[in-house]
Amino acid sequence: MARCKCKICGTELNTTEAYKVTVGKINRYFCSKEEYDAEIKRKEKEKEDKDRVYRLICDILNEKEVLNTALWKEKAIWNKAFSDEIIAKYLQENKDYLTSAVSRLSGTEYAKIRYVSAVLKNSLRDFKPKDEEVPKPKVVVIEEHYETKYKPKTRMALEDLEEGYDE
Numbered sequence: 503m504a505r506c507k508c509k510i511c512g513t514e515l516n517t518t519e520a521y522k523v524t525v526g527k528i529n530r531y532f533c534s535k536e537e538y539d540a541e542i543k544r545k546e547k548e549k550e551d552k553d554r555v556y557r558l559i560c561d562i563l564n565e566k567e568v569l570n571t572a573l574w575k576e577k578a579i580w581n582k583a584f585s586d587e588i589i590a591k592y593l594q595e596n597k598d599y600l601t602s603a604v605s606r607l608s609g610t611e612y613a614k615i616r617y618v619s620a621v622l623k624n625s626l627r628d629f630k631p632k633d634e635e636v637p638k639p640k641v642v643v644i645e646e647h648y649e650t651k652y653k654p655k656t657r658m659a660l661e662d663l664e665e666g667y668d669e
């Protein structure tokens with residue numbers, strides 16, 4: 503029985519009880535299959551989000567590929583405070599606006615990247631993705647409860663308003 507460390511969280515484990523993943527001749531150990539699977543999923547999503555941000559930037563700049571390294575320098579600054587997931591959501595929701603704003607710029611690709619970057623830096627802090635307003639099933643139950651509770655109040659308020667208009 504040998505000691506090993508979980509590659510994700512660093513927990514000390516015994517090789518006999520740890521979850522083992524073998525790639526080539528190298529064994530890697532993890533606390534559990536669940537932890538390993540979740541980490542794989544997280545990494546895949548991270549990559550997907552990164553690709554999405556890049557594709558959206560290309561679309562907004564109306565280029566097939568953006569090779570200017572300024573993009574990666576700017577992106578590194580965005581990522582200090584924001585995940586690619588949130589950046590992709592912002593770009594997706596504001597794609598039309600940004601695309602038309604960028605198309606009106608007469609400058610170089612570099613200037614366009616700087617423009618998009620400036621918008622992101624100014625806007626991401628207060629950005630609330632639309633899909634986060636959609637309640638999850640668990641929340642719906644609570645909202646229904648509140649809705650029933652407050653319905654009479656709302657109706658009364660509406661009636662008050664209508665009466666106000668009649669006078």
Ligand SMILES: [Zn+2]
Binds near residue numbers: 509510512534
């Ligand atoms: Zn672990």
